[in-house]
Amino acid sequence: MGAAGSKLEKALGDQFPEGERYFGLENFGNTCYCNSVLQALYFCVPFREQLLEYYANNKSLADGEENLLTCLADLFSQISSQKKKTGVIAPKRFVQRLKKQNELFRSYMHQDAHEFLNFLLNELVDILVKEAKSAAKYDQETSPPSEKAANGPNNGLPNGAKKEPLVTWVHKNFQGILTNETRCLRCETVTARDEIFFDLSLDIEQNSSITSCLKNFSSTETLNAEDKFFCDKCCSLQEAQKRMKIKKPPHVLVIHLKRFKYIEQLGRYKKLSYRVVFPLELKLSDTVEDADIEYSLFAVVVHVGSGPNHGHYVSLVKSHNHWLFFDDENVEMIDESAVQTFFGSSQEYSSNTDHGYILFYESIGSGDRN
Template sequence: MGTNASQLEKEFGTSFPPNERYFGLVNFGNTCYCNSVLQALFFCVPFRNNVLRCSSATSKKKENLLTCLVDLFSSIASQKRRVGVYTPKKFVSRLKRENELFDNMQQQDAHEFLNYLLNTVADLVTVETKTSGAESKASDASVKTWVHEIFEGVLTNETRCLTCETVRSKDEEFLDLSVDIQQHSSITCCLKCFSGTETLCSQYKYFCDTCCSKQEATKR
């Protein structure tokens, strides 16, 4: 790996981004679902920076998934070499102890792991915020962490009755969207399809509270 790393650095030459570290993660038997998400999050700069800011705050904390993530990101970011390989053994071990779904040698769903990780980090940050007294009067549901600031969006579901034109809408907060990916298309195209208008008719008619009956409607 040392020879390959040196060759990679030579190929990058002067175009190598300053202060960046490109490290592969060792696979512990079908843990590529975990490694791929961790590497994607490491290169999500706002997320990485916030995790690294937790370094001093978590140094004396009881070990949890966030402290292990801090250790992992800090270890990679502080490497003298710009490319190489790192072993995320501590993080993977903690993950398996905290969630039995991942405590096996089987391949898991990367999306499911991403959701679990983001929600767990957000919960741990929320607890830390409340412990510090910064949000002592707020409820858990009202606390917004830096995880939410980076990833959270609002999805509006809108239904329009085609008889009376009454529109009903509902807002839902989300950290991720499940978008159908079409072959030979772009993410922009997929998002347009995701937010497209669907007609509710026949046995799928919409019950309109204004008309007090089932009516044809559009949904988007």
């Protein structure tokens, strides 16, 4: 980092807490998709704290089986325990493990940051659930015979009740619940189906905003003609109205802007450089059931480039009321107003190819953010 590092250290001055660290990440040949997402996750404070707590409680596992969770925890621990405030860390062990785990990320081709984030969060959940089940099985096998008898066979639940799915600290940060409501226009019966999500993928339009994208996401759609809905009460296909709502908003709302669209005429994906305004404070009202939730933006993963198969990723993060720009090894402070330059282009063709791609919002009042 050299002169730039000392310049940043000087800029940080006394404005940041003593324990906070701002480290660039080395690029191992097109690994910017990974670096940009890791920076956003590192500055997701509740996630970082819980990951470091996991690391502290499982240091004995360091000699055990390596997985993406242990590699990520080790990386975050390395960064947070550095003596200096700034510098560069090589996430070599994590990247090697990622490539070993998923062949999609093995090549040196341009990868998708959203695909990586999705894979990583789901992989972390799988590991934590597996560890919890393993621990529960161990506890049951080592508990006294009297306790086993009291618990009954396989800890069975009364009246054939279903066992609640395990909720990990990754779920507690990122998981929300969507409800898909379909109302039969003949008998007015509403059929609702819930599904969980770790991020929302939104269709985008030119010169729009996150608020309007969310409204479109939750807008009512009429199912008719060939798209009629089979109503169980009417026992036949009927016209219906369908809408998607957020039933339970997550603590950390991750929004993925669908900037890459398949164009039939071209026979390939094209990047949409549309200008989509993402506010620093976001209110969820129209899209949420009986709630008015407010969120604060704390990280943006930016795609730089004109197409989906090439380009670069950088990230912007907010830390203690200041914005920083992370570009692999390079880290610099930026003005809050600079965030607007990543909204996109109001023209079809523009020299500006730096566009917000994944947005990270944390709910206000659910933890001291900054």
